[in-house]
Amino acid sequence: MEFALLGFLTGLSLILAIGAQNVFVIEQGLKKQHVFLVCLICAISDFILIFLGIFLFHYFTEHFTPTIELILNILLLIFLIHFIYSKIKFFNTQVTINQNSHFYEKKNVILKTLGFTFLNPHVYSDTVFFLGNFSKNLLIIEKYFFGIGAAAASFLFFFSIGYLSQYFSNYLNDRNIWKYINIFIILFMFLITIYILRDIFKFL
16 A cells, blocks of 8 residues: 555646646636536546556657657647637637536537647656656556556546636636636746747757
């Protein structure tokens, strides 16, 4: 069980850093839009990537690391530019809390969640590469416990920030407050875009 605790604390320390994916989860919680679905997709995705890293770490690092990181950076850059553009385009649109969501909106949220998860190189660096490298010398049963602990940290983190944001949204049903929230999201995503561009130029 000590390896499960080790995995939990290691995974939690990695995921606590605020990134584009976490900001998106918080935003969905504030809007009360498909919070459970968004948190579940993020947590299950982390679960898959954590165990992928634990059992395939050497294969990825020896053959595909630089190429995969460059491709993911380019894809994430395109994704972030589109996201920022859509935020600016609908900047003055009134946000309605507790609105009824239709199939198209749910599909759109699912695609955005998957985009922020699987197009984010830092998700791979944290789950696949760091946790895989960290656990490479453990015995097979210890790897399982370590992975379960790290995955539990992801589940706890995503559902916590998602539903805490949903709770606090009761105090944020104000158009001016949402303008400030959107300004923060746009600026934060813009900074991440610059950071991704810097990583891309390292390969050129």
